[in-house]
Amino acid sequence: MIELKPIRSEADYKKAMALLKSLWGAEADTPERDTLDLLTTLIDDYESIAEPIDLPDPIDAILFRMEQQNLTRKDLEPMLGNRGRVAEILNRKRPLSLEMIRRIHAELDIPAEVLIQPIRPTRNAA
Numbered sequence: 001m002i003e004l005k006p007i008r009s010e011a012d013y014k015k016a017m018a019l020l021k022s023l024w025g026a027e028a029d030t031p032e033r034d035t036l037d038l039l040t041t042l043i044d045d046y047e048s049i050a051e052p053i054d055l056p057d058p059i060d061a062i063l064f065r066m067e068q069q070n071l072t073r074k075d076l077e078p079m080l081g082n083r084g085r086v087a088e089i090l091n092r093k094r095p096l097s098l099e100m101i102r103r104i105h106a107e108l109d110i111p112a113e114v115l116i117q118p119i120r121p122t123r124n125a126a
Helices: 010-023 031-050 058-068 073-080 083-090 096-106
Strands: none
Touching: 010 031, 010 083, 058 073, 058 083, 073 083, 073 096
């Protein structure tokens, strides 16, 4: 019987990954598969704490959603304002206002915690 413990260190993580490799492909409805399922949960939990993933930049998130939904800049005008305002925001010249964040969140379903972050300048920005 394999005893599972919380993963609290890099050494624990390496042991868990070795065990994961040995259990990979375990048959469904077996004790080994149950252990594999629990182990993957422990590993996922440790990785989310040890190596958190940064939230995307707000403008990158908007551009990604536009691409997903085949939206144009014109489609953003009801949420952001006139064509010039949309251009300023997407070109990172103007920050999102609270009201814009609310509208984008409601219309495009982008998490508010992504939209409230400061906009990162582009690499070519002066």
